[in-house]
Amino acid sequence: MLSLLLNFATIGQASPTEAQLIKNVAPKELSWETFETVKKHASLTTDDLRFQSLDWKTTVFEGLKYGQELDKPVILWLYFGDPRGAC
Amino acid sequence: MDYNNSDQKSKREFQLLANVFRNDPNGIHQGIFVVTPSGRWLTTANTGWPDPDPVAALERMKQALAKYKAMPKSERLLSQPLTDADRITWEEDKFFKPERTLDLRVVKRGYAYPGMETFDERHPKFFGIDRLWFKPSEFRAYVPRELKVGNSIKVSGPAMERYILMSHMMKAQGAWDVSHIKTGDMTSRITRIEGSQVHLEIRAHYIAKANTQWNKASYEGDLLGRAVYDSAIDSMTNFDAVMLGTHDVGVLVSNLHKGDRVQRVASSFSLNPLTDADDRMLPQQWYWGYGLRWCRTP
Structure with missing residues (x-):
């Protein structure tokens, strides 16, 4: 369960690399010649990392406590399972 | 919840x-x-x-x-x-990373496939992120017994299996069991030795097929990577590997999938930089895939 102090700085940005990611074609085989191409496709883009540039706390408790300290509202992201994968 | x-x-x-x-x-x-x-x-x-x-x-x-x-x-x-x-x-408060554990950041992303829609997290605009841990008793499986250039070792056990069991080779998560790994042919070879630094090349070919109530998927793909083992401190000091393969969900599930069953997927594995909240979270499968006993017996 993630929580975050309310911050508007990075919300609403379109991903400029999305079109490129969709165009990428997988190499036929994995070799040292294709290693970097495959790695690049499976690497975090600038847009992917923008989400993580926010000061996320990984528990609701930490978020509420921090919000109290700073007198700021808190974004609670509640979910079943894990935010990094499927439910 | x-x-x-x-x-x-x-x-x-x-x-x-x-x-x-x-x-x-x-x-x-x-x-x-x-x-x-x-x-x-x-x-x-x-x-x-x-x-x-x-x-x-x-x-x-x-x-x-x-x-x-x-x-x-x-x-x-x-x-x-x-x-x-x-x-x-919470139960996860009891789970911890054993000392000298090889801590990898896993990033995975699928390639475009026919009929894809953003309803389905296999869409290439979405990435998956996780951690992959190998404690010392596990990562030593990558190191040939005699430290001599050219020597190799066939890797078995968690150091070979965990890539599949934790679904690191596919988007989303699947319920994989060791018996689903039909081929897990992994070899680690010493390419260079500089002092206590043992340079390794790791190659693997996987074929996996599940046929359970929860998982009808299959996968075929390869892993290729480089790693450095420091024999003086019995630690892995570098790791850089990728996987490339074909994942077939087996059965399209209406609340998960849109488009073709089959997708090519790329995954990368590198030392965890621990720079953000995702990097610091426990591995997703910490409970079912690792377990409390795992971290208590390094």
């Missing part, structure tokens, strides 16, 4: 959250919400499905912020701040 199953509902952490949802017939439930530190609901910020609407979400957050600023301090903040005694304890 784990909160609904907690046996510590008398703790203030639970009571605060229950207060947020006191007027909601669904009780504590998933979503993105803006709340006060005192446990008052300000807005629900998740808008748009399956593609989020960031403009609408931003507008709601701005309204929530305005509402917050208009509230008296006695309403927006707790009179008695939370202390550690108020915190609910």
Whole structure:
């Protein structure tokens, strides 16, 4: 369960690399010649990392406590399972 | 929600959250919400499905912020701040990373496939991130017994299996078992030795097929990577590997999939930089894939 102090700085940005990611074609085989191409496709883009540039706390408790300290509202992201994968 | 199953509902952490949802017939439930530190609901910020609407979400957050600023301090903040005694304890608090564990950041992304839609998380715009851990008794499987250039070792056990068992080779998660790995042919070879630094090249070919109530998927693919083992400190000091393969979900599930069953997927594995919240979270499968016994027996 993630929580975050309310911050508007990075919300609403379109991903400029999305079109490129969709165009990428997988190499036929994995070799040292294709290693970097495959790695690049499976690497975090600038847009992917923008989400993580926010000061996320990984528990609701930490978020509420921090919000109290700073007198700021808190974004609670509640979910079943894990935010990094499927439910 | 784990909160609904907690046996510590008398703790203030639970009571605060229950207060947020006191007027909601669904009780504590998933979503993105803006709340006060005192446990008052300000807005629900998740808008748009399956593609989020960031403009609408931003507008709601701005309204929530305005509402917050208009509230008296006695309403927006707790009179008695939370202390550690108020915190609910979870099973995962007992799980930890054993000393000298090889801690890898896993990033995976699929390639385009026929009929894909953003409803389905296999869409290439979405990445998956996780951690992959090998404790010393496991990563030593990559190191040939005699440290001599050209020597190799066939890798078996968790150092070979975990890539599949933790679903690191595919988007989303699957319920994989060791018996589903039909071929797991992994070799590690010493390419260079510089002092105590043993340079390794790791190659593997996998064929996996599940046929259970929960998983009908199959996978075929390869892993290729380089690693450095420091024999002086018995630690892996570098690791850089990728996987490339074909994942077939087996059966299309209406609330998960859109388009073709089959997709090519790329995954990368590198030393975890521990730079953000994702990097610091426990491996997703810490409970079913690793378990408390795992971390207590390095």
